[in-house]
Amino acid sequence: MSEIFVQPVIIAGMNKTVANYDYAMSELEALVEANHMEAALRIDQNLEKPNPATFFGKGKVVEIKEMAEAKELNIMIVNADLTPSQIRNLETETGLQIIDRTGLILEIFGNRARSKEAKLQVKIAQLQYQLPRLRTSISNRLDQQAGAAAGGGGGFTNRGSGETQLELNRRTIQDRISHAKHELKELNKDEEVRRAQRDKAGLPNVALVGYTNAGKSTTMNGLVKLFGKGEDKQVFEKNMLFATLDTSIRQLTFPDNKQLLLSDTVGFVSNLPHNLINAFRSTLSEAANADLLIQVIDYADPHYKEMMATTEETLKAIGVHDVPMLYAYNKADLTEANYPNQTDDQLIYAAKDEKSIQVLTKMIKAKVFKDYITTTLLIPFNDGDVVAYLNDHANILKTDYLADGTQLTVELNAVDAQRYAKYIVTPA
Numbered sequence: 001m002s003e004i005f006v007q008p009v010i011i012a013g014m015n016k017t018v019a020n021y022d023y024a025m026s027e028l029e030a031l032v033e034a035n036h037m038e039a040a041l042r043i044d045q046n047l048e049k050p051n052p053a054t055f056f057g058k059g060k061v062v063e064i065k066e067m068a069e070a071k072e073l074n075i076m077i078v079n080a081d082l083t084p085s086q087i088r089n090l091e092t093e094t095g096l097q098i099i100d101r102t103g104l105i106l107e108i109f110g111n112r113a114r115s116k117e118a119k120l121q122v123k124i125a126q127l128q129y130q131l132p133r134l135r136t137s138i139s140n141r142l143d144q145q146a147g148a149a150a151g152g153g154g155g156f157t158n159r160g161s162g163e164t165q166l167e168l169n170r171r172t173i174q175d176r177i178s179h180a181k182h183e184l185k186e187l188n189k190d191e192e193v194r195r196a197q198r199d200k201a202g203l204p205n206v207a208l209v210g211y212t213n214a215g216k217s218t219t220m221n222g223l224v225k226l227f228g229k230g231e232d233k234q235v236f237e238k239n240m241l242f243a244t245l246d247t248s249i250r251q252l253t254f255p256d257n258k259q260l261l262l263s264d265t266v267g268f269v270s271n272l273p274h275n276l277i278n279a280f281r282s283t284l285s286e287a288a289n290a291d292l293l294i295q296v297i298d299y300a301d302p303h304y305k306e307m308m309a310t311t312e313e314t315l316k317a318i319g320v321h322d323v324p325m326l327y328a329y330n331k332a333d334l335t336e337a338n339y340p341n342q343t344d345d346q347l348i349y350a351a352k353d354e355k356s357i358q359v360l361t362k363m364i365k366a367k368v369f370k371d372y373i374t375t376t377l378l379i380p381f382n383d384g385d386v387v388a389y390l391n392d393h394a395n396i397l398k399t400d401y402l403a404d405g406t407q408l409t410v411e412l413n414a415v416d417a418q419r420y421a422k423y424i425v426t427p428a
């Protein structure tokens, strides 16, 4: 078995410029690990305001260079979004490769993307980030990644040659952005058709959202195992940041024939780069169009409250407002808490515990099926296909065979209630 090489790096931050600095640095460390690196050295600076040219102060920059040389480290990850010139100046003065927070997240997404759509979305975000940062090492790293993903040789040359080469590279990048956007648009056309078909079915949309690694995919699998149809419906779950980059949608059918669509999507982290949010807009739109959100929270993580705040901020950033939400405090098996334990819209649970999933199901159903109406239909024998449809798709409470047709007392969703309005029997 081949071991993946773990690159030792420096992580660095400026503590007065960030709220909740220690949490921000622990989050950065987790991101660093997700990128097959480890923080071999941590550098903090106490400055009110970053140096416009080099981010860190002059003395600190010298200190960084000396410490990096002593420990033979070549890469520094900075817990901030640096300007292109700060990256360039820091690289010149320390001799290190500098990666800022956004660059790091883009690299992780680049490693994780599997589907064509995810790859295109990440590529667009990476190229937009590279454009003003040509001639920095992070631009080269992202370019190598893109080249490798394209089977090698896909990249442009960026080897510090003259101004003309730089101009050429800029143009090449712009072309590649337009090309990728065009390809994505073509892909999304199919997706729009599928969405329209789903909307027509009138099924409620429920979306799992939350901080990365909270257990969204595991929760989806728990629900799919009980109420999904088909065996190959499980989604990928793994103990790593950003295991999921694509949206998966599954249909759940309950014993009373009520149905809904459940979607699982990319997880959040604080200050997700704007380029990425924009690029992932179509992936994230499932959450924006949902009738109900289930926010999955890693209740066993001491920072779960910060993670919830991050989720709220990210939902705002992608334009999700006023969607009802259930709060699902997951991984209770790793805590002292009793589970499953429901209070109003909150549930303490464990995604792999079937009893927990049953309670979560009850909570979801109470929310999304609350507008169902119970009504009585009289369906002439000639319209037997309607009876067959309702037997398959609705919760039939009573069936009577009368002289002029089949009379059903049935629970209906709004779409079906309208569709079959002409059969409704008005009580005498």
Ligand SMILES: Nc1nc2c(ncn2[C@@H]2O[C@H](COP(=O)(O)OP(=O)(O)OP(=O)(O)O)[C@@H](O)[C@H]2O)c(=O)[nH]1
Residues within 6 Å of the ligand: 211, 212, 213, 214, 215, 216, 217, 218, 219, 236, 237, 238, 239, 240, 241, 242, 243, 244, 245, 265, 266, 267, 268, 296, 330, 331, 332, 333, 334, 349, 350, 351, 352
């Ligand atoms: N002990 C315990 N582990 C859990 C539970 N739910 C999920 N996990 C683990 O947490 C890790 C992350 O789970 P995922 O379901 O992949 O998390 P996610 O929210 O989909 O993460 P991303 O797709 O990366 O954003 C996996 O190793 C799961 O096995 C739980 O209830 N208890």
Ligand SMILES: [Mg+2]
Residues within 6 Å of the ligand: 216, 217, 218, 236, 237, 243, 244, 264, 265
């Ligand atoms: Mg996932």
